[in-house]
Amino acid sequence: MKWNHVAKSVVLALAVLVATSAFAGTNKGSLHLSAAAQVNGQAVPAGDYQLRWEGTGSNVEVSVMQGKKVVTKSPAKVVELKDAFNRDATVMDKSAGTPAVTEVRFAGKKYALAIGGAEKAAMGESTK
Numbered sequence: 001m002k003w004n005h006v007a008k009s010v011v012l013a014l015a016v017l018v019a020t021s022a023f024a025g026t027n028k029g030s031l032h033l034s035a036a037a038q039v040n041g042q043a044v045p046a047g048d049y050q051l052r053w054e055g056t057g058s059n060v061e062v063s064v065m066q067g068k069k070v071v072t073k074s075p076a077k078v079v080e081l082k083d084a085f086n087r088d089a090t091v092m093d094k095s096a097g098t099p100a101v102t103e104v105r106f107a108g109k110k111y112a113l114a115i116g117g118a119e120k121a122a123m124g125e126s127t128k
Contacts, residue, residue, distance in 0.1 A: 028052045029106045029113070030088060031064065037092060038100040039064055040074035040116050051104060053078075053113065062113055077114040079103070084110045 031049040038044065044064060053062040053076060062076040084107075091103035105112040 027054060027060075029104065029109075031090060031101070031104055032088065033090070033101075035099065038098050039072050041100075042072040042074075043098070044071055044101075051113065060113070062115065074115050076116070079112050079114050081105070081110050081112055084108050085112075 029051045031051050033044060033046045033049070035046050036043060037046075047066065049071065050065045051062055052065060053060040055061055058078045060076050060078055061073055063073050064071045085105045087107045089105040090101055091105070092099040093102045094100075101115050103112050103114050
């Protein structure tokens with residue numbers, strides 16, 4: 001009886017671990033900036049970055065990372081798109097001098113990240 005209880009506990013723990021790992025893997029993407037830009041008001045130099053986000057529902061916090069270093073963080077909104085994009089893309093607002101990242105779209109995904117909170121998310125929803 002004791003062995004049966006231990007086996008069930010191990011199986012349950014492994015199932016939770018696998019589910020958590022699978023979910024965590026979906027919350028990342030990449031960002032390529034060919035020129036310096038701003039992310040939520042923070043200057044980010046040109047380069048390749050990893051995006052990681054956490055949160056519940058459509059409201060998340062995204063971290064822009066270079067290697068293991070967090071360059072900046074920003075509130076963001078996960079926006080569902082009508083169709084998946086065939087490549088990664090970054091939407092920029094160039095109206096205020098220094099370009100600002102407003103949305104990041106991911107190859108093969110039917111969602112994008114609207115960077116900067118609710119006011120930016122409204123712009124992203126218009127792309128549906």
